[in-house]
Amino acid sequence: MTARETILQTTGLSHWFGRHRVLFHLNLDIRRGQIAALVGPSGCGKSTLLRAIVGTHPPCEGRVVITRGGTGTVVQGPGRDRGIVYQRYSLxxxxxxxxxxxxxxxxxxxxxxxxxxxxxxxxxxxxxxxxxxxxxxxxxxxxxxxxxxxxxxxGGMCQRVAxxxxxxxKPDILLLDEPFGALDEATREELQRVLLTLYAENQEAVCRGDPPPHTVMIVTHEINEAIFVSDRVLGLSQYWDWREVGEKECPGATIVYDRPAPVFAPGDPRDFLAFREQKEEILRAVFDPHHCQSHREYTELAAQVAGKAAP
Ligand SMILES: Nc1ncnc2c1ncn2[C@@H]1O[C@H](COP(=O)(O)OP(=O)(O)O)[C@@H](O)[C@H]1O
Ligand SMILES: [Mg+2]
Structure with missing residues:
Protein backbone atom coordinates (compact mmCIF):
# COMPACT_ATOMS: atom_id res chain seq x y z
CA MET A 1 0.00 0.00 0.00
CA THR A 2 1.20 3.52 -0.87
CA ALA A 3 0.98 4.57 2.77
CA ARG A 4 4.01 2.44 3.54
CA GLU A 5 6.24 3.63 0.74
CA THR A 6 9.63 4.85 1.97
CA ILE A 7 10.07 8.57 1.36
CA LEU A 8 13.32 9.28 3.11
CA GLN A 9 16.21 6.99 3.77
CA THR A 10 19.59 7.65 5.32
CA THR A 11 22.22 4.98 4.85
CA GLY A 12 25.38 4.79 6.93
CA LEU A 13 25.18 8.52 7.58
CA SER A 14 28.09 9.82 9.70
CA HIS A 15 29.31 13.32 10.42
CA TRP A 16 32.37 14.90 11.98
CA PHE A 17 33.26 18.46 12.89
CA GLY A 18 37.05 18.41 12.73
CA ARG A 19 38.02 15.41 14.82
CA HIS A 20 34.79 15.48 16.79
CA ARG A 21 32.53 12.77 15.45
CA VAL A 22 28.92 13.74 16.00
CA LEU A 23 26.82 11.19 14.10
CA PHE A 24 27.61 7.51 13.83
CA HIS A 25 26.29 5.38 11.00
CA LEU A 26 22.62 6.40 10.96
CA ASN A 27 20.29 4.11 9.05
CA LEU A 28 16.85 5.60 8.99
CA ASP A 29 13.75 4.95 6.97
CA ILE A 30 10.76 7.32 7.06
CA ARG A 31 7.58 6.21 5.35
CA ARG A 32 4.93 8.27 3.62
CA GLY A 33 2.36 9.55 6.08
CA GLN A 34 4.49 9.12 9.18
CA ILE A 35 4.81 11.91 11.72
CA ALA A 36 8.13 10.98 13.32
CA ALA A 37 9.46 12.85 16.35
CA LEU A 38 13.22 12.92 16.91
CA VAL A 39 14.39 13.43 20.48
CA GLY A 40 17.86 13.44 21.99
CA PRO A 41 20.11 15.19 24.51
CA SER A 42 21.10 18.76 23.70
CA GLY A 43 24.10 18.81 21.35
CA CYS A 44 23.76 15.16 20.26
CA GLY A 45 23.44 16.09 16.58
CA LYS A 46 19.71 16.43 15.84
CA SER A 47 20.12 19.65 13.86
CA THR A 48 23.20 18.23 12.14
CA LEU A 49 21.07 15.31 10.94
CA LEU A 50 18.33 17.65 9.73
CA ARG A 51 20.85 19.81 7.88
CA ALA A 52 22.17 16.69 6.13
CA ILE A 53 18.60 15.79 5.10
CA VAL A 54 17.85 19.34 3.94
CA GLY A 55 21.08 19.21 1.97
CA THR A 56 22.69 22.42 3.19
CA HIS A 57 25.43 20.45 5.01
CA PRO A 58 26.04 17.09 3.36
CA PRO A 59 27.17 14.24 5.65
CA CYS A 60 30.87 13.27 5.69
CA GLU A 61 29.91 9.67 5.05
CA GLY A 62 26.76 7.89 3.89
CA ARG A 63 23.84 9.31 1.97
CA VAL A 64 20.31 10.59 2.09
CA VAL A 65 17.84 9.34 -0.51
CA ILE A 66 14.41 10.83 -1.25
CA THR A 67 12.03 8.56 -3.11
CA ARG A 68 9.25 9.92 -5.27
CA GLY A 69 7.04 7.77 -7.50
CA GLY A 70 9.28 4.77 -6.90
CA THR A 71 12.46 6.57 -7.98
CA GLY A 72 15.12 7.34 -5.40
CA THR A 73 17.32 10.44 -5.71
CA VAL A 74 20.42 11.05 -3.62
CA VAL A 75 20.21 14.43 -1.88
CA GLN A 76 22.94 16.74 -3.10
CA GLY A 77 21.60 20.06 -1.94
CA PRO A 78 18.39 21.76 -0.83
CA GLY A 79 15.28 21.03 -2.92
CA ARG A 80 11.54 21.66 -2.94
CA ASP A 81 10.89 18.02 -2.02
CA ARG A 82 12.02 18.89 1.54
CA GLY A 83 10.49 21.77 3.48
CA ILE A 84 11.98 23.03 6.73
CA VAL A 85 10.77 25.21 9.57
CA TYR A 86 13.15 26.39 12.29
CA GLN A 87 12.52 27.65 15.80
CA ARG A 88 12.88 31.26 14.67
CA TYR A 89 10.29 31.85 11.99
CA SER A 90 11.61 33.27 8.79
CA LEU A 91 8.73 35.43 7.57
CA GLY A 155 4.78 34.17 18.02
CA GLY A 156 2.42 31.20 17.72
CA MET A 157 0.58 32.74 14.77
CA CYS A 158 3.86 33.55 13.02
CA GLN A 159 5.02 29.98 13.50
CA ARG A 160 1.75 28.68 12.02
CA VAL A 161 2.26 30.96 9.01
CA ALA A 162 5.82 29.58 8.70
CA LYS A 170 3.71 20.31 -0.91
CA PRO A 171 7.09 18.93 0.14
CA ASP A 172 7.49 15.15 0.22
CA ILE A 173 8.71 15.57 3.77
CA LEU A 174 8.34 18.49 6.15
CA LEU A 175 11.23 18.90 8.60
CA LEU A 176 10.70 20.87 11.79
CA ASP A 177 13.69 21.75 13.99
CA GLU A 178 12.41 22.56 17.50
CA PRO A 179 9.66 24.63 15.88
CA PHE A 180 7.82 25.41 19.11
CA GLY A 181 10.88 25.89 21.31
CA ALA A 182 10.46 29.65 21.69
CA LEU A 183 6.73 29.53 22.50
CA ASP A 184 4.91 29.47 25.82
CA GLU A 185 3.15 26.29 26.93
CA ALA A 186 -0.40 27.22 25.83
CA THR A 187 0.78 28.30 22.39
CA ARG A 188 2.88 25.16 22.08
CA GLU A 189 -0.19 23.07 22.71
CA GLU A 190 -2.10 24.91 19.99
CA LEU A 191 0.71 24.21 17.54
CA GLN A 192 0.93 20.57 18.59
CA ARG A 193 -2.72 20.26 17.64
CA VAL A 194 -1.90 21.65 14.20
CA LEU A 195 0.36 18.62 13.73
CA LEU A 196 -2.43 16.31 14.90
CA THR A 197 -4.64 17.94 12.25
CA LEU A 198 -2.07 16.98 9.62
CA TYR A 199 -2.14 13.42 10.90
CA ALA A 200 -5.95 13.41 10.77
CA GLU A 201 -5.77 14.63 7.14
CA ASN A 202 -3.48 11.69 6.43
CA GLN A 203 -5.97 9.26 7.91
CA GLU A 204 -8.82 10.77 5.90
CA ALA A 205 -6.76 10.45 2.71
CA VAL A 206 -5.98 6.80 3.44
CA CYS A 207 -9.71 6.14 4.05
CA ARG A 208 -10.47 7.62 0.62
CA GLY A 209 -7.78 5.38 -0.90
CA ASP A 210 -5.41 8.31 -1.56
CA PRO A 211 -1.78 8.54 -0.44
CA PRO A 212 -1.43 10.45 2.83
CA PRO A 213 -0.33 14.01 1.97
CA HIS A 214 1.88 14.81 4.96
CA THR A 215 5.12 13.20 6.07
CA VAL A 216 6.79 15.03 8.92
CA MET A 217 9.95 14.73 10.97
CA ILE A 218 9.91 16.98 14.01
CA VAL A 219 12.89 17.56 16.29
CA THR A 220 11.99 18.36 19.87
CA HIS A 221 13.71 18.00 23.22
CA GLU A 222 10.36 17.70 24.98
CA ILE A 223 9.46 14.03 25.39
CA ASN A 224 5.76 14.62 26.12
CA GLU A 225 5.50 16.67 22.95
CA ALA A 226 7.31 13.98 20.95
CA ILE A 227 4.92 11.25 22.08
CA PHE A 228 1.81 13.43 21.75
CA VAL A 229 2.33 14.72 18.20
CA SER A 230 3.93 11.71 16.52
CA ASP A 231 3.11 8.17 15.56
CA ARG A 232 6.76 7.18 15.90
CA VAL A 233 9.46 8.34 18.30
CA LEU A 234 13.10 8.23 17.27
CA GLY A 235 15.82 8.72 19.87
CA LEU A 236 19.25 9.97 18.84
CA SER A 237 21.90 9.66 21.52
CA GLN A 238 25.59 9.29 22.29
CA TYR A 239 24.66 7.14 25.30
CA TRP A 240 24.83 3.63 23.91
CA ASP A 241 27.17 0.67 24.15
CA TRP A 242 29.61 1.55 21.38
CA ARG A 243 32.03 -1.12 22.56
CA GLU A 244 29.75 -3.62 20.82
CA VAL A 245 30.85 -2.20 17.47
CA GLY A 246 34.54 -2.39 18.46
CA GLU A 247 35.03 1.32 19.26
CA LYS A 248 37.34 2.42 22.09
CA GLU A 249 35.68 5.77 22.60
CA CYS A 250 32.25 7.12 21.76
CA PRO A 251 32.04 7.37 17.98
CA GLY A 252 29.04 9.74 18.09
CA ALA A 253 25.31 9.61 18.46
CA THR A 254 23.20 7.02 16.71
CA ILE A 255 19.56 5.95 16.68
CA VAL A 256 19.03 4.18 20.01
CA TYR A 257 15.24 4.36 20.18
CA ASP A 258 12.65 3.73 17.48
CA ARG A 259 9.18 2.81 18.62
CA PRO A 260 5.60 3.62 17.67
CA ALA A 261 3.80 6.32 19.66
CA PRO A 262 0.07 6.38 20.48
CA VAL A 263 -1.94 8.41 18.00
CA PHE A 264 -4.13 11.28 19.23
CA ALA A 265 -6.91 13.12 17.41
CA PRO A 266 -6.79 16.95 17.36
CA GLY A 267 -9.56 17.23 19.97
CA ASP A 268 -8.19 14.59 22.39
CA PRO A 269 -6.99 15.67 25.83
CA ARG A 270 -3.21 15.61 26.35
CA ASP A 271 -3.25 12.69 28.74
CA PHE A 272 0.40 12.50 29.73
CA LEU A 273 -0.30 9.81 32.31
CA ALA A 274 -1.34 7.50 29.47
CA PHE A 275 2.20 7.49 28.13
CA ARG A 276 4.17 7.73 31.34
CA GLU A 277 5.77 4.34 30.79
CA GLN A 278 6.96 5.23 27.32
CA LYS A 279 8.33 8.51 28.62
CA GLU A 280 10.35 6.69 31.27
CA GLU A 281 11.59 4.23 28.67
CA ILE A 282 12.78 7.12 26.46
CA LEU A 283 14.44 8.88 29.40
CA ARG A 284 16.35 5.72 30.16
CA ALA A 285 17.26 4.71 26.61
CA VAL A 286 18.06 8.13 25.15
CA PHE A 287 18.84 10.65 27.90
CA ASP A 288 20.49 8.67 30.71
CA PRO A 289 24.31 8.78 30.40
CA HIS A 290 24.56 5.83 32.79
CA HIS A 291 22.28 3.58 30.79
CA CYS A 292 24.36 2.61 27.78
CA GLN A 293 22.43 -0.27 26.26
CA SER A 294 22.92 -1.91 22.89
CA HIS A 295 21.64 0.38 20.14
CA ARG A 296 19.36 -2.48 19.08
CA GLU A 297 17.56 -2.85 22.39
CA TYR A 298 14.88 -0.23 21.71
CA THR A 299 14.97 -0.17 17.93
CA GLU A 300 14.10 -3.69 16.82
CA LEU A 301 10.42 -3.45 17.59
CA ALA A 302 9.86 -0.40 15.39
CA ALA A 303 11.68 -2.03 12.50
CA GLN A 304 9.11 -4.86 12.66
CA VAL A 305 6.13 -2.56 13.23
CA ALA A 306 7.14 -0.17 10.42
CA GLY A 307 7.03 -3.14 8.10
CA LYS A 308 3.50 -4.13 9.11
CA ALA A 309 1.49 -1.11 10.15
CA ALA A 310 -0.14 1.50 7.98
CA PRO A 311 -0.92 4.92 9.51
N1 LIG B 1 29.45 24.23 12.50
C1 LIG B 1 29.90 23.54 13.55
N2 LIG B 1 31.22 23.46 13.81
C2 LIG B 1 31.69 22.72 14.85
N3 LIG B 1 30.91 22.02 15.68
C3 LIG B 1 29.58 22.06 15.47
C4 LIG B 1 29.01 22.81 14.40
N4 LIG B 1 27.66 22.64 14.42
C5 LIG B 1 27.41 21.84 15.47
N5 LIG B 1 28.55 21.50 16.09
C6 LIG B 1 28.66 20.60 17.25
O1 LIG B 1 28.05 19.37 16.87
C7 LIG B 1 27.30 18.84 17.95
C8 LIG B 1 25.88 18.62 17.50
O2 LIG B 1 25.24 19.86 17.27
P1 LIG B 1 23.70 19.99 16.90
O3 LIG B 1 23.44 19.14 15.71
O4 LIG B 1 23.38 21.43 16.79
O5 LIG B 1 23.01 19.35 18.18
P2 LIG B 1 21.46 19.35 18.65
O6 LIG B 1 20.65 19.93 17.54
O7 LIG B 1 21.15 17.92 18.94
O8 LIG B 1 21.39 20.16 19.91
C9 LIG B 1 27.46 19.81 19.11
O9 LIG B 1 28.50 19.33 19.93
C10 LIG B 1 27.85 21.10 18.44
O10 LIG B 1 28.66 21.86 19.30
MG1 LIG C 1 19.42 21.61 17.40
Missing amino acids: FPHLTAVENVAYGLMVDRSTVADRLLRRRHWRELRRCHREEAAQLLERMRLGDALGRYPPEMS IAQALIM
Missing part, protein backbone atom coordinates in the same frame (compact mmCIF):
# COMPACT_ATOMS: atom_id res chain seq x y z
CA PHE A 92 9.11 38.54 5.45
CA PRO A 93 8.08 41.38 7.80
CA HIS A 94 6.84 43.60 4.94
CA LEU A 95 4.46 40.93 3.56
CA THR A 96 1.07 39.97 4.99
CA ALA A 97 0.37 36.40 6.16
CA VAL A 98 -1.23 35.54 2.80
CA GLU A 99 1.60 37.13 0.82
CA ASN A 100 4.20 35.31 2.93
CA VAL A 101 2.53 31.96 2.24
CA ALA A 102 1.94 32.68 -1.45
CA TYR A 103 5.51 33.92 -1.98
CA GLY A 104 7.06 30.49 -2.60
CA LEU A 105 4.41 29.62 -5.20
CA MET A 106 5.00 32.89 -7.02
CA VAL A 107 8.75 32.39 -7.18
CA ASP A 108 8.26 28.76 -8.20
CA ARG A 109 5.61 29.23 -10.86
CA SER A 110 6.48 32.45 -12.62
CA THR A 111 9.58 34.10 -14.02
CA VAL A 112 10.79 37.68 -13.89
CA ALA A 113 9.78 37.93 -17.56
CA ASP A 114 6.22 36.87 -16.65
CA ARG A 115 6.10 39.57 -14.01
CA LEU A 116 7.40 42.31 -16.30
CA LEU A 117 6.01 41.41 -19.71
CA ARG A 118 2.84 39.41 -19.14
CA ARG A 119 1.28 41.55 -16.50
CA ARG A 120 -2.32 40.46 -16.90
CA HIS A 121 -1.34 36.79 -16.80
CA TRP A 122 0.86 37.52 -13.79
CA ARG A 123 -1.92 39.28 -11.90
CA GLU A 124 -4.24 36.31 -12.49
CA LEU A 125 -1.54 33.89 -11.32
CA ARG A 126 -0.95 36.00 -8.21
CA ARG A 127 -4.67 36.00 -7.44
CA CYS A 128 -4.73 32.16 -7.66
CA HIS A 129 -1.67 31.80 -5.42
CA ARG A 130 -3.16 34.14 -2.82
CA GLU A 131 -6.43 32.22 -2.94
CA GLU A 132 -4.57 28.95 -2.35
CA ALA A 133 -2.58 30.54 0.49
CA ALA A 134 -5.75 31.92 2.09
CA GLN A 135 -7.43 28.50 1.99
CA LEU A 136 -4.44 26.88 3.66
CA LEU A 137 -4.29 29.57 6.35
CA GLU A 138 -8.00 29.11 7.00
CA ARG A 139 -7.45 25.37 7.43
CA MET A 140 -4.79 26.27 9.97
CA ARG A 141 -7.29 28.49 11.77
CA LEU A 142 -5.61 31.71 10.74
CA GLY A 143 -8.56 32.99 8.73
CA ASP A 144 -8.63 36.20 10.82
CA ALA A 145 -4.98 36.96 10.20
CA LEU A 146 -4.79 36.83 6.39
CA GLY A 147 -4.00 40.51 5.98
CA ARG A 148 -1.81 40.92 9.03
CA TYR A 149 1.92 41.59 8.94
CA PRO A 150 4.28 39.48 11.11
CA PRO A 151 4.89 42.27 13.68
CA GLU A 152 1.09 42.36 14.21
CA MET A 153 0.89 38.63 15.01
CA SER A 154 1.81 36.58 18.09
CA ILE A 163 4.45 26.02 8.69
CA ALA A 164 1.87 27.03 6.05
CA GLN A 165 4.69 28.61 4.03
CA ALA A 166 6.44 25.24 3.97
CA LEU A 167 3.26 23.16 3.44
CA ILE A 168 2.03 25.13 0.44
CA MET A 169 5.00 23.87 -1.56
